[in-house]
Amino acid sequence: MEKIGTLECKSVISELTQGRELANQLKNQLHPAKSHETCAILVENILSSYENAISLLNCRAMFGETSPVSAAILESPYSLAGTPTSEGSNPFSKDQNQRDVFKKRKILPKWSEEVRVCSGTGLEGPLDDGYNWRKYGQKDILGANFPRAYYRCTHRHTQGCLATKQVQKSDEDPSIFEVNYRGRHTCIQERLKLNKEDYNVKEEDSNNRHAEEMVISNEPGIKLETPDLNPKEEMDPSFSFPLTPIVSDDVETEFLLEPAKDCNFMESYTSPFISPATSECNYFSKSLCQMNDFWVDHNLQSSESDFADIISTPTSVTNSPFSYWDFTADPLELDLNFLLDTSKYF
DNA sequence: CCGATTTGACCCTC
DNA sequence: GAGGGTCAAATCGG
Numbered sequence: 001m002e003k004i005g006t007l008e009c010k011s012v013i014s015e016l017t018q019g020r021e022l023a024n025q026l027k028n029q030l031h032p033a034k035s036h037e038t039c040a041i042l043v044e045n046i047l048s049s050y051e052n053a054i055s056l057l058n059c060r061a062m063f064g065e066t067s068p069v070s071a072a073i074l075e076s077p078y079s080l081a082g083t084p085t086s087e088g089s090n091p092f093s094k095d096q097n098q099r100d101v102f103k104k105r106k107i108l109p110k111w112s113e114e115v116r117v118c119s120g121t122g123l124e125g126p127l128d129d130g131y132n133w134r135k136y137g138q139k140d141i142l143g144a145n146f147p148r149a150y151y152r153c154t155h156r157h158t159q160g161c162l163a164t165k166q167v168q169k170s171d172e173d174p175s176i177f178e179v180n181y182r183g184r185h186t187c188i189q190e191r192l193k194l195n196k197e198d199y200n201v202k203e204e205d206s207n208n209r210h211a212e213e214m215v216i217s218n219e220p221g222i223k224l225e226t227p228d229l230n231p232k233e234e235m236d237p238s239f240s241f242p243l244t245p246i247v248s249d250d251v252e253t254e255f256l257l258e259p260a261k262d263c264n265f266m267e268s269y270t271s272p273f274i275s276p277a278t279s280e281c282n283y284f285s286k287s288l289c290q291m292n293d294f295w296v297d298h299n300l301q302s303s304e305s306d307f308a309d310i311i312s313t314p315t316s317v318t319n320s321p322f323s324y325w326d327f328t329a330d331p332l333e334l335d336l337n338f339l340l341d342t343s344k345y346f
Numbered sequence: 347c348c349g350a351t352t353t354g355a356c357c358c359t360c
Numbered sequence: 361g362a363g364g365g366t367c368a369a370a371t372c373g374g
Contacts, residue, residue: 134351135351135352136351137352137353
């Protein structure tokens with residue numbers, strides 16, 4: 001696998017280091033419970049820093065040759081330029097495309113969430129998870145009271161993003177939508193921007209929470225499936241979702257989230273400001289902690305593709321800072337110390 | 347007019 | 361062969 005270029009690597013490390021420093025400052029700010037304003041600025045800077053780093057990595061992934069992200073794009077029926085392959089010029093292309101789709105079904109990581117929608121608010125409900133989805137099908141499912149809707153990323157054609165999701169009302173409780181995600185977003189969406197705005201809105205909302213907003217269940221656990229991966233190497237769901245688990249009844253690995261006991265400051269700090277972002281912060285911190293665990297547990301020996309899956313499986317509910325992460329075969333190149341160090345701060 | 351949704355048909359997996 | 365997932369033409373809506 002290609003390695004991160006020296007310059008890029010330095011830039012990424014620089015960004016991440018800065019993020020670490022800012023996080024450190026934030027930590028100091030939080031301890032004596034200083035002004036929320038300062039915290040807000042620091043948080044924004046931290047997020048910005050991480051987003052920059054992610055963007056750098058993502059750019060590299062987009063143009064890399066063998067990284068999982070770019071590989072997904074290259075494997076897709078659509079060219080990098082975003083134009084569908086000409087079916088007319090190739091009599092096998094349609095067939096081939098379809099076969100690719102079914103191949104990918106097995107390969108793509110998948111996970112599920114339960115999303116509760118309270119009272120009719122006109123909100124998009126579970127569909128409004130920050131990504132742009134386009135419905136491409138609906139089916140009545142045997143034994144289910146409600147049809148299952150199929151969505152794929154709006155940027156499938158333009159960016160070759162293969163992320164899809166299935167949404168189905170729960171039989172037991174029609175107010176709950178079961179959302180099954182498959183594949184990670186490889187597209188670049190307006191999401192980060194929107195999230196920042198959203199972030200501010202939520203900040204206000206947190207002080208005045210309405211029952212009408214879409215509620216993501218906070219009960220622990222979430223189901224995550226990676227059919228083709230060795231269980232030992234499967235991704236850690238908490239990596240991606242601070243959310244709800246759905247009981248898994250198949251053989252595929254199920255992960256249950258524990259409270260982030262090792263993330264002390266998050267645990268002990270609950271201000272109106274942090275609160276709305278808790279899922280994100282908590283997710284992020286948890287991610288780092290568990291990334292650390294992952295590396296330790298796996299002695300840095302997991303395969304690059306598995307590793308990338310673990311890193312990059314996005315959540316559609318939180319703005320996963322790791323959505324676009326992509327590593328070289330040698331994670332040490334990315335300065336493991338950063339991750340080890342950072343985990344201490346969360 | 348263009349993008350999103352609907353829906354029947356097709357294909358794959360089990 | 362049944363059931364689930366995707367395609368693509370038709371339709372809808374802004």
